[in-house]
Amino acid sequence: MKRLSTAEAAFEADFAALLAARGGIETSVTEPVRAIIAEIRARGDTALIDYTARFDRLALTAETLRIAPEEIEAEAAKVPPELLDALRLAATRIESFHRAQMPQDLHYTDDAGLTLGLRWTALDAVGLYVPGGKAAYPSSVLMNALPARVAGVGRIAMCVPCPDGVLNPLVLAAAKISGVTEIYRVGGAQAVAALAYGTTTIPPVDRIVGPGNAYVAEAKRQVFGHVGIDSIAGPSEVVIVADGRNEPRLVALDLLAQAEHDELAQAVLITPDASFAGQVVAAVARELETLPRAAIAGRSWADHGAVILVRDLDEAATLANRLASEHLEVLLDNAEAFAARIRHAGAIFIGRWCPEAVGDYVGGPNHVLPTSRTARFASGLSVFDFLKRTTSIATGPDGLRRVGPAGVALAEAEGLNAHAMSIAARLALLNERSV
Ligand SMILES: NC(=O)c1ccc[n+]([C@@H]2O[C@H](COP(=O)([O-])OP(=O)(O)OC[C@H]3O[C@@H](n4cnc5c(N)ncnc54)[C@H](O)[C@@H]3O)[C@@H](O)[C@H]2O)c1
Ligand SMILES: N[C@H](CO)Cc1c[nH]c[nH+]1
Numbered sequence: 001m002k003r004l005s006t007a008e009a010a011f012e013a014d015f016a017a018l019l020a021a022r023g024g025i026e027t028s029v030t031e032p033v034r035a036i037i038a039e040i041r042a043r044g045d046t047a048l049i050d051y052t053a054r055f056d057r058l059a060l061t062a063e064t065l066r067i068a069p070e071e072i073e074a075e076a077a078k079v080p081p082e083l084l085d086a087l088r089l090a091a092t093r094i095e096s097f098h099r100a101q102m103p104q105d106l107h108y109t110d111d112a113g114l115t116l117g118l119r120w121t122a123l124d125a126v127g128l129y130v131p132g133g134k135a136a137y138p139s140s141v142l143m144n145a146l147p148a149r150v151a152g153v154g155r156i157a158m159c160v161p162c163p164d165g166v167l168n169p170l171v172l173a174a175a176k177i178s179g180v181t182e183i184y185r186v187g188g189a190q191a192v193a194a195l196a197y198g199t200t201t202i203p204p205v206d207r208i209v210g211p212g213n214a215y216v217a218e219a220k221r222q223v224f225g226h227v228g229i230d231s232i233a234g235p236s237e238v239v240i241v242a243d244g245r246n247e248p249r250l251v252a253l254d255l256l257a258q259a260e261h262d263e264l265a266q267a268v269l270i271t272p273d274a275s276f277a278g279q280v281v282a283a284v285a286r287e288l289e290t291l292p293r294a295a296i297a298g299r300s301w302a303d304h305g306a307v308i309l310v311r312d313l314d315e316a317a318t319l320a321n322r323l324a325s326e327h328l329e330v331l332l333d334n335a336e337a338f339a340a341r342i343r344h345a346g347a348i349f350i351g352r353w354c355p356e357a358v359g360d361y362v363g364g365p366n367h368v369l370p371t372s373r374t375a376r377f378a379s380g381l382s383v384f385d386f387l388k389r390t391t392s393i394a395t396g397p398d399g400l401r402r403v404g405p406a407g408v409a410l411a412e413a414e415g416l417n418a419h420a421m422s423i424a425a426r427l428a429l430l431n432e433r434s435v
């Protein structure tokens with residue numbers, strides 16, 4: 001864990017090092033992934049079955065690639081009722097927040113007499129990748145599938161690797177609650193390729209979303225352009241701005257909640273109170289003694305954690321904006337006012353009673369958020385990832401007369417004569433016919 005102080009002369013250099021410490025994309029898998037995608041394109045289901053036998057130790061046939069409805073039911077039925085209730089509560093809240101995001105179409109006639117439109121339509125088909133094994137978060141199934149459903153996507157296909165044939169009941173229960181029934185037990189780059197290009201069993205989709213390991217991320221990068229993808233997520237991050245009026249243990253737990261995701265996760269505390277900073281650092285050490293995921297969280301905190309001592313909250317706001325973190329917690333008296341000054345953060349958690357973990361599960365907004373400072377220009381997953389816009393222009397003779405000559409002039413200036421003539425010829429016809 002780094003201790004930085006804005007009062008120190010070396011601060012800018014230390015801070016730059018902190019910004020640069022964010023994770024990058026793994027490149028050693030580029031060629032293996034290229035080969036896997038080519039095989040899936042050439043041999044379809046047969047290659048998918050071969051790779052699943054090799055990487056997931058699971059023998060499949062074209063008939064068993066897709067998880068049968070009875071299997072989904074049987075697995076979901078293994079989930080304890082209180083956990084199903086928790087998933088349902090989360091799903092209801094996520095669904096209603098995403099429903100509130102749905103945009104309006106535009107349709108109006110302007111002063112020149114042209115009728116202009118902008119219409120939102122949902123994607124036809126989306127593929128949702130869910131990581132296999134212990135890395136799978138059922139909450140992420142809800143966060144990826146529900147916005148697609150709310151947007152009105154016609155078909156949602158899900159791929160989840162099942163190493164040694166083991167299904168994950170919670171993942172299947174979350175899929176069921178989200179209304180996803182088309183689920184394939186395949187993973188890795190081969191699943192991404194199958195979703196992108198299609199096989200006999202898996203029809204192709206238009207966009208692929210969801211997290212995964214380096215093979216999955218690289219495959220998404222390589223199929224991008226043929227299909228759409230969501231952003232490629234880096235390690236999780238939290239920045240916590242807290243004054244000395246907080247309970248140190250609660251702040252320590254919030255830092256560790258991010259750190260326990262991954263050894264590369266980054267947890268940063270910004271505070272104007274040096275004595276409080278010391279108490280939080282001590283509390284982190286105490287909590288690490290008993291935390292089940294202490295090995296991961298301890299590594300993350302040791303290698304990527306930071307405590308920044310600022311002179312005042314103005315400096316805290318400036319640094320929080322520069323960090324443009326995936327998550328920002330504001331644990332201050334006047335948290336709303338501080339949050340209003342933040343321009344760059346994936347999601348903001350406002351007030352001492354609002355830990356980031358609420359947003360991971362039951363807040364309502366999406367927990368798939370921009371990492372690695374991309375919050376400067378990117379946003380979290382939403383219904384907009386599953387919608388597209390089509391614009392329209394309608395005009396009759398009057399509108400064409402009003403705007404056509406300027407179009408002709410611009411086309412001629414660009415040397416595009418057919419463009420100019422397609423408008424000019426109509427204008428000439430209108431004059432001839434005195435329409
Ligand atoms: N919300 C979430 O669920 C979430 C969020 C963030 C990150 N993640 C990330 O998801 C990832 C999960 O990783 P995972 O590996 O457990 O599951 P995964 O589903 O991402 O990958 C498993 C697949 O990787 C492929 N693979 C493994 N070794 C390979 C090799 N040598 N060559 C080619 N392909 C190979 C196999 O096809 C296997 O099915 C982690 O990196 C985790 O950080 C998950
Ligand atoms: N904090 C993670 C995204 O950064 C999401 C998550 C899922 N489960 C728990 N947390």
Ligand SMILES: [Zn+2]
Pocket residue numbers: 257258261357360
């Ligand atoms: Zn989390």
